Amino acid sequence: MTTTPQTETETETGTGAGGTQAVALQLSELVLKTGRYDGMSAFYTHVLGHGPFYERTPDPDAPPRPAGMPERAVDVRLGFFRVHDSPHSQVLALFGIDSLIGTDASGPGLHHFQFGVGTLGDLISQHEHMASIGVRPHRAANHGQATSFYYRDPDGNIVEFSCANFATTEEEVAFMSGPVFAANPSGLELDPDRFVAHYRAGAPESELLRLDNQAVAL
Numbered sequence: 001m002t003t004t005p006q007t008e009t010e011t012e013t014g015t016g017a018g019g020t021q022a023v024a025l026q027l028s029e030l031v032l033k034t035g036r037y038d039g040m041s042a043f044y045t046h047v048l049g050h051g052p053f054y055e056r057t058p059d060p061d062a063p064p065r066p067a068g069m070p071e072r073a074v075d076v077r078l079g080f081f082r083v084h085d086s087p088h089s090q091v092l093a094l095f096g097i098d099s100l101i102g103t104d105a106s107g108p109g110l111h112h113f114q115f116g117v118g119t120l121g122d123l124i125s126q127h128e129h130m131a132s133i134g135v136r137p138h139r140a141a142n143h144g145q146a147t148s149f150y151y152r153d154p155d156g157n158i159v160e161f162s163c164a165n166f167a168t169t170e171e172e173v174a175f176m177s178g179p180v181f182a183a184n185p186s187g188l189e190l191d192p193d194r195f196v197a198h199y200r201a202g203a204p205e206s207e208l209l210r211l212d213n214q215a216v217a218l
Helices: 008-013 037-049 120-131 169-178 179-184 192-202
Strands: 026-034 055-056 077-084 090-095 107-118 139-142 146-152 158-164
Touching: 008 090, 026 158, 026 169, 055 120, 120 146, 120 158, 120 192, 169 179
Parallel strands: 026 090, 107 158
Antiparallel strands: 026 107, 055 077, 077 090, 139 146, 146 158
16 A cells, blocks of 8 residues: 655645635445345344334336436335434445346446535535546435435546535434335435535525425535
8 A cells, every 4th residue: 555645734734725715524324235135134143133214115116217317215225324423423325226136246336436425514625525526426415314426436436425415314314215216216306516605605405405405406
């Protein structure tokens, strides 16, 4: 492993290009794509000592995802497992993708991984921090229980930055157990530039995070 030396100022402040500063991050979700959903679910149930807290099979009559868009939660068979139960719990998720059935075992693997941030303001700041080096989200969405911006790293892996839309785990679980999330776990696809512009203009978070807010929708 090689490292790049940092100046004392960079180490202490995290200041990047353009004077932006990285916000505090935590790894909060890991999602694996697989053509062997049942076997993977049984394996991780054994490893973790409990089954998924949420599972969903997509509606067979649902319209196909838009051309060029990666698989979304609404498109796949999915299961969410809690790894660590805390105010910002760690989650392992499985995306069951039929096109991977019968493929070589080396093919399935990482779908995306998530860094959780503390507030919506932190999410916007991290977006601006990424933009300072010319990296822009390929997707943004208000999922209902959380709001996320998605990026690709140099290898093409999807990296998600996400903040909770609810103050407590109980509120989050209640929403995810309801009909709105069951019908569309992907939520509202966002135009990241308009979303950030409305936030910086002082729009209330309660307004920004409405799932029917077309002013910030893609």
